[in-house]
Amino acid sequence: MMRYEIPQLETERLILREHREDDIAAEIAFYATDASQFVGGPKSPEDTWRYISMMMGHWALRGFGFWALEDKDTGTYQGRVGLWYPHGWREREIGWILMPSATGKGYATEAAQAARAHAYDVLGWETAISQIAVTNHASKAVAKRLGAVMEETYDAGDAYSEIEVWRHPIPADLVNGGMEAYA
């Protein structure tokens, strides 16, 4: 039997945990709308389900992946944050996607900071990127708050079009894995 660990992480306001069936319903609703345009959407319910199941298989194959974000107070699904390196990927990436109702609260920054600390402190990553659609200004602001810097731009040649590659600070440049230096 294959067994894989999805460690549960906590931030001030969020719990990072494994995905459950209910979360997929929220993702299906999200991917049905243009709000998903920066992250590969819109997608059909069928494609969204397969995408989430593929994300869970990524945990089994890589030992890391995307966590579901749960609001500590309400228990509701806020989106996902994760560590991503499927076959053929440019390099190890930190990603974040919030449901529309969860934006504007600093959740992506809070969760990505925890994911990055896990990558650096537990998994031993020495660097990480985040790939962001050129027109996704909210996500670029998160990258900036995390201390990442824009490194290059490339044409993804698919639905994503122009992508910016943001480089995160290396572990030695972070204090306690956090972002105190950038606050």
Next chain:
Amino acid sequence: MSLALNIPVIETERLRLRSHREDDLDMIADFFADDRSAFVGGPKDRAESWRVISGALGHWALRGYGMWLVADKATDAPIGGVGFLNPEGWDEAELGWHVFNGHEGKGYAYEAAAAAKSYGAEHFGIPAPISYIAPANTRSVALATRLGATYERDGEVLGNACHIYRHSKAEAA
């Protein structure tokens, strides 16, 4: 938390049904590079084929059943895939199969599908699955018939018109 991927191993006379592994990628990418894979969602490039593997594993995590990699029992080399699919958009659990390039015509799909079918009846509560089959896929129609399935109705899966075959109730092994 710890998630168990409880993917059982089943052995038949010539085959081992087991979990997909990353080192199966060469054979899977080769299969999905070919137009033959159009019946199962192809063609796909190598990176997309990796996602077939991770998606197969994720299906087991979400549903408790899924697709096995069919391997040669003696060498463990990949021969194809078989098992139960029930992602979003499916009417109910489907018994599906495919055979990789160079392994057709040896009865492997029948041997694997018959074993999967009785395992599903006994352990997954799927006594009489359906199979979605493109009418042009005569090889699959023949196999479904040999497994005791019969045409039930016209259907659609992922926007493609297809025939829905219904398997007879399997005796739990």
